Amino acid sequence: MSTYTAGRTDQAMTPRTGSRGPYARTARVRQEIIEAAMAVFAEAGYRATTMKEIARRVGLTDRAIVHHFPNKEELLLSVLAARESESEQLAPRSRGEALAGMLAIANDNMTRPGLVELHSTLSAEATSTEHPAHEHYTKRYMDFREYLAGAFAELKQHGELRFSLEPDELASMLIALWDGLQLQWLYDNDAVAVQKLLRGFLDMVAPAAVSQDVTS
The missing domain is CATH 1.10.10.60 (Homeodomain-like)
Structure with missing residues (x-):
């Protein structure tokens, strides 16, 4: 769309x-x-x-x-809207598939370093309240935390979380890990395997969430 x-x-x-x-x-x-x-x-x-x-x-x-x-x-704002539309098409609608679906998005990001650089640059710049993308990124992070927290909460209900942290705390940790890994990847593509490390984190926290590979 x-x-x-x-x-x-x-x-x-x-x-x-x-x-x-x-x-x-x-x-x-x-x-x-x-x-x-x-x-x-x-x-x-x-x-x-x-x-x-x-x-x-x-x-x-x-x-x-x-x-x-x-x-x-x-x-x-048109650039950001176009990028969000692309990401939404890759994101699963089901919360049960949300975490595994994240790996598909991470895999897609690695094929387009320019978009990873765009996100890393703008998300840092937009912390200023005067930046035109400030509201966009404020809402983006809020919505993303809520989306991931919902997935973690569903796993918690089924006794499938290995960590004692709350779902919203795990969501914040996962977003921070993803952003940080992508930033390191921009500096050294060969040394940082973003998708592998994200999968490793999820496998420690909730192995059932990534039991099926959705990136193939």
Whole structure:
């Protein structure tokens, strides 16, 4: 499901047979801008990134970029929405599969280092309340803790947790481990096996949660 919409055409003035052409081109250009912005934000962070640099990457003028995204803040939020949509498609809907499903997302992340770098850069920058992505990351971490805590709570009800920590505490630990491992992985891809270490942690805490491999 798309997280952004292309500009509308006036159907009263545009022939029906030709309306899909401009619409499709607009959507394609917007997607190209979002992909370029992902790369630049990952490399330089939000504050140091300029719309001019993003325009250069796409091969457009500054004015053309602003036509699709009036400002850098709106472009950033569109980038984050696009990334969240991708992650949601990989995340299982069932709490019983949530923890094993996390490994599938971790595996996917390792194939796209630019997105891992984007998350690591922006999540650190966005701790400032003045950052445009502050609310996004505040909600993201809150929702993610709740999602994982629910999975741990379900395991606890069935007597399948090996640790005495509460589900919400385990959720915070798991998120911290994942973020930290990915950051180390960016520095040394060969030395840090993110998915293997996450699986090892889950196997210690709740082996039943990762008894089935969902990454294949």
